[in-house]
Amino acid sequence: MSELTRLTIAQAREKLQSREITATELTGAYLDAIDRSNDALNAYVSVTADIATQQAARADDRIAKGQGGALEGIPLGIKDLFGTEGVHTQACSHILDGFKPRYESTVTANLWADGAVMLGKLNMDEFAMGSSNETSYYGPVVNPWRGKDSNKALVPGGSSGGSATAVSAQLCAGATATDTGGSIRQPAAFTGTVGIKPTYGRCSRWGVVAFASSLDQAGPITRDIRDAAIMLKSMASTDPKDTTSVDLPVPDYEAAIGQSIKGMKIGIPREYRIDGMPEEIETLWQKGIAWMKDAGAEIVEISLPHTHYALPAYYIVAPAEASSNLARYDGVRYGLRKPGRDITDMYEQTRATGFGSEVKRRIMIGTYVLSAGYYDAYYLRAQKVRTLIKRDFETVFNAGVDAILTPATPSAAFGVGDQDMAADPVKMYINDIFTVTVNMAGLPGIAVPAGLDAKGLPLGLQLIGKPFEEETLFRAGHVIEQAAGHFQPERWWSV
Amino acid sequence: MSVDLATVKRVARLARIAVTDEEAARMEGELNTILGFVEQLNEVDVSGVEPMTSVMPMEMKKRVDQVNDGGKAADIVANAPECDENFFLVPKVVE
Numbered sequence: 001m002s003e004l005t006r007l008t009i010a011q012a013r014e015k016l017q018s019r020e021i022t023a024t025e026l027t028g029a030y031l032d033a034i035d036r037s038n039d040a041l042n043a044y045v046s047v048t049a050d051i052a053t054q055q056a057a058r059a060d061d062r063i064a065k066g067q068g069g070a071l072e073g074i075p076l077g078i079k080d081l082f083g084t085e086g087v088h089t090q091a092c093s094h095i096l097d098g099f100k101p102r103y104e105s106t107v108t109a110n111l112w113a114d115g116a117v118m119l120g121k122l123n124m125d126e127f128a129m130g131s132s133n134e135t136s137y138y139g140p141v142v143n144p145w146r147g148k149d150s151n152k153a154l155v156p157g158g159s160s161g162g163s164a165t166a167v168s169a170q171l172c173a174g175a176t177a178t179d180t181g182g183s184i185r186q187p188a189a190f191t192g193t194v195g196i197k198p199t200y201g202r203c204s205r206w207g208v209v210a211f212a213s214s215l216d217q218a219g220p221i222t223r224d225i226r227d228a229a230i231m232l233k234s235m236a237s238t239d240p241k242d243t244t245s246v247d248l249p250v251p252d253y254e255a256a257i258g259q260s261i262k263g264m265k266i267g268i269p270r271e272y273r274i275d276g277m278p279e280e281i282e283t284l285w286q287k288g289i290a291w292m293k294d295a296g297a298e299i300v301e302i303s304l305p306h307t308h309y310a311l312p313a314y315y316i317v318a319p320a321e322a323s324s325n326l327a328r329y330d331g332v333r334y335g336l337r338k339p340g341r342d343i344t345d346m347y348e349q350t351r352a353t354g355f356g357s358e359v360k361r362r363i364m365i366g367t368y369v370l371s372a373g374y375y376d377a378y379y380l381r382a383q384k385v386r387t388l389i390k391r392d393f394e395t396v397f398n399a400g401v402d403a404i405l406t407p408a409t410p411s412a413a414f415g416v417g418d419q420d421m422a423a424d425p426v427k428m429y430i431n432d433i434f435t436v437t438v439n440m441a442g443l444p445g446i447a448v449p450a451g452l453d454a455k456g457l458p459l460g461l462q463l464i465g466k467p468f469e470e471e472t473l474f475r476a477g478h479v480i481e482q483a484a485g486h487f488q489p490e491r492w493w494s495v
Numbered sequence: 496m497s498v499d500l501a502t503v504k505r506v507a508r509l510a511r512i513a514v515t516d517e518e519a520a521r522m523e524g525e526l527n528t529i530l531g532f533v534e535q536l537n538e539v540d541v542s543g544v545e546p547m548t549s550v551m552p553m554e555m556k557k558r559v560d561q562v563n564d565g566g567k568a569a570d571i572v573a574n575a576p577e578c579d580e581n582f583f584l585v586p587k588v589v590e
Contacts, residue, residue, distance in 0.1 A: 243555060246553065323510060333583060348512060361526070383547045384541035
């Protein structure tokens, strides 16, 4: 295994700028690693070796002329949800078979403008609906982490499971991901990587396949806090093509790293202590609290009384928006088409064949809660509850709390094909119990690796911040990273 | 509230998803599990609470009313399963 793929983005950036290594060598090392690992891990659904090689050569030219951008020559993996011009973009759904957009999403265009190299498209749950990456049309992604003395295949979490596995197994320097209910933070926690969902409106949604538009937000998954800061700076922008994109300058997130958290008020929400939560999660949380205290932060017990209702409200709002967004897949303009007796039958056959069962389930729920006679009882009520959830956060922030510390997930990674979860969709939904509140309130949240459980599997802590105060999360997240250290799985997957 | 088999089939029709009897029966159970789970929202007192319409308070941006894009018919039909001279082809809808 090449030493080059061990470099973080920050380390590679330095070696590229000092001409110690070339982008062509670095890209070649990653393409080789993907070639030898993807059969075992299934992280990539499409490898764009030709594009990567060209972009790397161009990066080397620019570096030689002293013109390199912030990510010049850095090889990245891109979640299949991002529209990439002329390249496989199918949200890992059968219904988008063969789709290659004629446009580039704003987020990826920002990355290429800064000199990044695209290694390929990453596996994910179909239309980002899932918490285990098992709903992908391209099959499950395998977590590079395994329990001690165990060969059992574990899920990397979802929906950004391909992104998390690729970063953890060093099959890219960093990856793009998206988060609607926890899809960046939960897989980051399951794989010992860092994942940040920025504030709603910070990254443009233009050109990203829509799931639930009022919740969807793009962000990076990376090996450490510094890399997340570097990537987010490039991904974020103000975009006239997305009316929800915010008119605020993008700060230099990296500058926040290493700043003291002395005097910072960290809230500990009592409602995040849930029944049946493993002892190890509680212990990890206490460790996190101690690290914050040691670094000079003030710890305050807080209450977010509507926490319990975030997940049920989410399972009305998100499917409702999804049922509307996914109405466009009808076999006419792109993707799969199945013939039928007439046009309606053609729509129905196309959608029956093209969508997987989780996606169908959510479209059905969404259609039902928006249908005549049920709108007020379900959708309108859920949107009112959402107002209350947001108000909970506003109340504690107004009382002087700077950030909130919680566990990232209620457990470590579970097995591929878990029977309990397959039998009851709600069991799978519980994975997002600590992350989904953040999407409902539009806030930024970061998952930081904080330790290993008794089986040797990674666990993460989550920090939640005020709107557009991602810098606070990088500052406080760095404290956790410094105290907890880095976690790397044993390499078993490479041939 | 819960759904019966006839409702599942009606919703599938509204969602334009063909379902077999067997699938509809399975979905009935799954949808009722989810609807049972969201039922707890009825415990929340929402009287006088405004429903959320925008998660970040910001004024809706409006673009200038002018043509600034277009002429991309070939790009638009490029991914169509069936097309002819920049038209999408669909089964006959008018006899």
